[in-house]
Amino acid sequence: MGNYSGLSVFIRLMRYVFRKWYLLVSSIVFIVLMSFSSSIIPVFIREAIDKGILAGSWSTIVYYSFLTLLVTIISGVSSFIARYLTTKISQEIVYRIRLEAFDSIQRQSLDFFDKVFTGQLISRITSDAERISGFLSWRFRMLIYSTLMIGFSLYYMLSMNMLLSIISLIAMIFIVIFSTRYAMMIKPMYDKIRQQLGVLASIATNDLAGIKTIKSLVLERHEYNRFLDENNRFLDLNIKATRIRALYGNLGVLVIGLTMATILYLGGYAIANGLLTIGGLTAFMSYMLMLMWPLNALGYAVGDIQRTIAAAQRLFEIIDTKPGVYEKPDAKTLDDLRGEIIFRNVSFSYDGNRKVLDGIDLHVRPGEKIVIVGPPGSGKSTLLKLLARLYEFNEGEILIDGVDVRDLKLDFLRKNIVYVSQEPFIFNRSIKENIALGNPDVSFEEIVNAAKIARIHDFIIQLPKGYDTIVGERGVDLSGGQRQRIALARALVSNPKIILLDDPVSNLDAETEKKLVSDLKEILRDKTALIVTQRLSLISLADRIVVMDRGRIVEEGTHEELLAKRGLYYELYRSMIGEKKRE
Amino acid sequence: MKRFISEIIAFKKLLLLTIISIIGSTIAMLAAPYILGLTIDKYILPSRYSELPFIVSIYLLCLIGQWGFHTLRRYSIEALGQHVLYSLREKIFNKLLSAKISFYKDRQVGDLVSRLINDTSTINEVLVSGLLGVIGDVFSLIGIVVMMFILSPSLTLVAMVGVPLMIFIAWFFGSRLRRAYKAVREKIASLSSVVSENVSGIETIKAFGREDRVRSEFAMVSWETVRMYMRVAVLMGFFWPLMNLASTLSIVVVLIYGGYLSITGVLSIGVVVAFIQYVNRFIRPINNLISLYDSLQSALASLDRIYEVLDVDEIEEEAGIEINGIDGGIIFDHVWFEYEPGKPILKDINLEIKPGETIAIVGRTGAGKTTLINLLLRFYDPVKGRILVDGVELREIKRSSVRKHISYVPQETYLFPGTVLDNIRVGKPDASDEEVKRICRILGIEEFIEKLPKGYYTDAGEAGKRLSVGEKQLIAIARAMLRSPDVVVLDEALSSVDAKTEEIIRRAIKTLMKGRTGIIVAHRLTITHDCDRVIVIDDGRIVEEGRLEALLSRKGVFYKLYKSQISGIEALDKPVIQRS
Known part of the structure; x- marks a missing residue:
């Protein structure tokens, strides 16, 4: 592992192929049959001309004609089967690779996603996988087919005339070289063009989405010129590609033309000297025309190997990435969770340098409600995320009912500890499904109930399709507050013992906030809760308040105790209500 | 066409x-x-x-x-x-x-x-x-x-035997092939949207332990693409061999009939050879057609x-008067507006804003606050009545000229691709890096920007992920400041920020408004403390107007709004006072 030389990647890719050896072998059999039957056709035509037309035997003509037809049918059937089999091999392999990559992505802890771009992952799983399947299905088939076809054809050619065969061979070599180089030249151009098209689309998308900003800043000319520049670049790239395509992409035609003229010339003399027949001459010319396409395809296939290996490498890298959070083989579950949480000397850093949490010690009793406050960046959310095992930590331990969270089954953990993030993700499906995410077996009544508690029910029922309304990117757009409330409902339906709320009211208006807070009191009654907040309203829920600063717990106690201390909490509290006191 | x-x-x-x-x-x-x-x-x-x-x-x-x-x-x-x-x-x-x-x-x-x-x-x-x-x-x-x-002529007719077949194959399989390809592309698109959703929502998926379900969904869509590809393979498998067969059929017929003609001396061999080559050239054009x-x-x-x-x-339109600045006031004179005929959003608005004054516009969602701003920036023109700027009717002034002097800071700051610095610079595209940084210093937001991973050169996309709506507005405020406008229109975004950030934003807004005419659409009513005058809009009409203290003591609409917002704080405050 870790070794990604071209050869090792290729071998690894081939290992997938060999796993389907029975399909591979049978497809090769049919490719052989197909190339053999196609390459014999010119021989039949030669015979038809020489022994039929020239010898004046009509029955010979008919005989060879039917042979030709028969061979074409055999070749067609073999081609059908070979294509089907190679497509099957490649698709099943790519299906597998794609799934392995996806699984690996899903196993990663959140720090992996902090580092990569979504678009990159998408293009691995779509474009790179496509490239591999394209190579394994038809490039691979063409590689074998063309090589065999050239071999068979050369065999028949040699049996007719040595000199012409050698000339043809030389021409073939040139064509393959040209088309290989052409493929290597044009493919990167296509990538650039596709990228440039992406640039155009992204300028347009951004400008149109921000049209009001553009207009209010009077940036229309500026943006128009920017688009024009990129549009120009797009045109230039395309013209360049067109030039390459026209000049080099057609070079094979020129070589074939030169060869055919040479064959005609030398063939003419050969016929005069009795070294070749007219039928033979026709056969030579047919071979050249017939081989044109396989020769080009061979070149493309060779030119594509490198890019395919690069694509495979990128996918293998993803597959090989070790997950940050993983479940121990002997992970266990707990019966009758009480909900006691102990942080013991927990430290954590996202980047290995700056400590976000630094020696956290905290004991949360079963059923206790802890509100965590502190300036931005003090590590409040991180504390919750470690407990939910969204990130892996190495220093210290977190115990639930006396058991290290790292010794617990992830499934068990996720069922009993629910983390509601500050900016919850809403999936592109119905509201009902979005809420039921917390517990797929939940009844509709329970969903409605949760929505009512989360104060989102009234909003949902006034939507045209109620709970079946599709929300998210391609559906109804929700405000930040509505998202938060749906996420809260989502947490409620799974009815966990321990609930972690990351600033659950940050996007709500004052009135909803007030009602929600009073409801939360009821909801959290028999649960252990850790609540991170910037808002004063939630402090009323707290049995105990924990104040964090720069990764440490600096103060701890009830509201009154902390106020009396006149420390950081007092300061935070002052600034939270500051504007009111200023009057 | x-x-x-x-x-x-x-x-x-x-x-x-x-x-x-x-x-x-x-x-x-x-x-x-x-x-x-x-x-x-x-x-x-x-x-x-x-x-x-x-x-x-x-x-x-x-x-x-x-x-x-x-x-x-x-x-x-x-x-x-x-x-x-x-x-x-x-x-x-x-x-x-x-x-x-x-x-x-x-x-x-x-x-x-x-x-x-x-x-x-x-x-x-x-x-x-x-x-x-x-x-x-x-x-x-x-x-x-x-x-x-x-x-x-006779051999031509015979040679054409493959042509109808070719047309049929090209039509029958060709159109099905294209449809199958389209289906493949669609499946791949849905594959990428599954991946995209999974990656964006990974935190939620993990927090609820939904990995298995997402995986099976992915596997299903992925298998669908496999099925579509197999369909393409089958259609292709029919298409090309059949095309070849049709073409071979023509060749065979030419051989048989041409051979007969040649043996009987009607036609030369050369012509037969030429025919074979011609017939070969039918496939591509027919297929393309x-x-x-x-x-x-x-x-x-x-x-x-x-x-x-x-x-x-x-x-x-680009037409209108070019103005060099706005030093006088702004007057809304009996202004009416409607997006849809018969449903007026603004009803008879009369308002005078004096030069240098900062006013707050307050009101419920849908009251017409944003519409008022839209009119001032000439995104729309009034249906009835007029808006006067320096005594000139707004609709006579060129749009670009209006927007050059009236700077708009929207609630949702739109970040363009590029760095944070670039994003501030869009306010004045020819500004130097130094100029941008100087403005940020003046606004007191330099420290905030330098806290980002790469400071001013942080990628806007990344910054956008880290910043709240309110923090993003700082960038828009800097944009506006860079333009040094005469009038600033600001749709405040303080609702979702913590106390410390709110301080920074409010200070920046104050600095921006200094020496300019300012109009602030206020959602968080605390901002009204920084304004000279408060305008309360309800259902498209101005219902209250005056200084903050005056409106509070009047116990009207504004008082109610204000109370309900501040009460979140008071609810907690009271028991504390009782207990201590």
Whole structure:
């Protein structure tokens, strides 16, 4: 592992192929049959001309004609089967690779996603996988087919005339070289063009989405010129590609033309000297025309190997990435969770340098409600995320009912500890499904109930399709507050013992906030809760308040105790209500 | 369609080159097999070898000519297509930029971008490159048939036996193939949207332990693409071998019948050989022709979609007076406005804003606050009444001039791709890095920006992920400051920020408003403390107006609003006081 030389990647890719050896072998059999039957056709035509037309035997003509037809049918059937089999091999392999990559992505802890771009992952799983399947299905088939076809054809050619065969061979070599180089030249151009098209689309998308900003800043000319520049670049790239395509992409035609003229010339003399027949001459010319396409395809296939290996490498890298959070083989579950949480000397850093949490010690009793406050960046959310095992930590331990969270089954953990993030993700499906995410077996009544508690029910029922309304990117757009409330409902339906709320009211208006807070009191009654907040309203829920600063717990106690201390909490509290006191 | 043709004709040079190359390549392509036949019949068979070099050089010339013209044809057609594409995109984009805001009201960005990017591509592929290519093909096809007819009418008729078959195959399998390909593309698109959703929502998926379900969904969509590819493989598997068979059928028939004619001395061998070569050239043009016909429908639809944008008449005209600044006040004089006829949003607004004054506009969602701003920035014009700036009616002033002097800070800050610095710079595109940084220092937000991973040079996309709506507004405030406008219109975004950030933002807003006329749409009512006057709008009318203290003591609409917002704090405050 870790070794990604071209050869090792290729071998690894081939290992997938060999796993389907029975399909591979049978497809090769049919490719052989197909190339053999196609390459014999010119021989039949030669015979038809020489022994039929020239010898004046009509029955010979008919005989060879039917042979030709028969061979074409055999070749067609073999081609059908070979294509089907190679497509099957490649698709099943790519299906597998794609799934392995996806699984690996899903196993990663959140720090992996902090580092990569979504678009990159998408293009691995779509474009790179496509490239591999394209190579394994038809490039691979063409590689074998063309090589065999050239071999068979050369065999028949040699049996007719040595000199012409050698000339043809030389021409073939040139064509393959040209088309290989052409493929290597044009493919990167296509990538650039596709990228440039992406640039155009992204300028347009951004400008149109921000049209009001553009207009209010009077940036229309500026943006128009920017688009024009990129549009120009797009045109230039395309013209360049067109030039390459026209000049080099057609070079094979020129070589074939030169060869055919040479064959005609030398063939003419050969016929005069009795070294070749007219039928033979026709056969030579047919071979050249017939081989044109396989020769080009061979070149493309060779030119594509490198890019395919690069694509495979990128996918293998993803597959090989070790997950940050993983479940121990002997992970266990707990019966009758009480909900006691102990942080013991927990430290954590996202980047290995700056400590976000630094020696956290905290004991949360079963059923206790802890509100965590502190300036931005003090590590409040991180504390919750470690407990939910969204990130892996190495220093210290977190115990639930006396058991290290790292010794617990992830499934068990996720069922009993629910983390509601500050900016919850809403999936592109119905509201009902979005809420039921917390517990797929939940009844509709329970969903409605949760929505009512989360104060989102009234909003949902006034939507045209109620709970079946599709929300998210391609559906109804929700405000930040509505998202938060749906996420809260989502947490409620799974009815966990321990609930972690990351600033659950940050996007709500004052009135909803007030009602929600009073409801939360009821909801959290028999649960252990850790609540991170910037808002004063939630402090009323707290049995105990924990104040964090720069990764440490600096103060701890009830509201009154902390106020009396006149420390950081007092300061935070002052600034939270500051504007009111200023009057 | 007529309009579109005139657009193609505009590129005279390339069009001429295309026509010449089509004719040239057709002639060369027809000549080669003919000369081959001639060589066999008149030179090789009668053994006239001394003249062989001459006829072979003509043959060579034909082949080279065929290559040359073909290359030229390919180049000119594609280049022409690219130029048409370029100019179409340029026109559409320009149109979109100059369209009025109302045009965007019920349109989706994705749809407009798709017209700009995809529909134009389709048009190029089908109506420019595709069509011209097919015109070339039709020429060849006609040429081949004519040539064959001259050589031997009866053999021509016999040779055509494969043609109907080819047409049928191209039509039957071709159209199914294209549909299958489309299905493959759709499946891949849904595959990428599953991945995208999974990656964006990973935190939620993990927090709820939904990995298994997402995985099975992915596996299902992934298997669907496999199935679609298999369908393509089957159709392709039929398509090419059958095409080959049809072509071979023609060759076989030519051999049998041509052979018979040749044996009986009606026809020479050379002609038979030439025929075999001609028949081979049927497949491609027929295939192209049918596939073009097939995609014509969708191309015409694309054309419609493009012209729908190009024909938009809701355009912001460039006409109007140029102003050099706004030093006087702003007056709303009996202003009425409605987005839909009969549903007025603003009703008889009368308001005078004195120079240098900062006012707050307060009201419930949907009361008409944003509309008021839209009118001031000339995104819309009043239906009735007028707005006066420095005594000049706003609608007489050029839009760009209005917006140059009245700077708008929206609630949702839109971040463009690029760095944070670039994003501030859009306020004044020719500002230097130093100038931008100086402005941030003045606003007191430099520290905040430098806290980002790469400070000013943090990627905006990354910054956007880290920053709250309120923090993003700091960037918009800096943008506005950079423009040094006379009037600032600001839609405040303080609702979702913590106390410390709120302090920073409020200080920045104060600095920005210094010495300028300011209009703040207030959601978090604490901001009204920083304003000279508060305007309360309800249901499209100004219902209260005055200084903050005066409005509070009046115990009217504003008092109620204010109370309900501040009470969140008081609820906690009271018991604390009681207990201690």
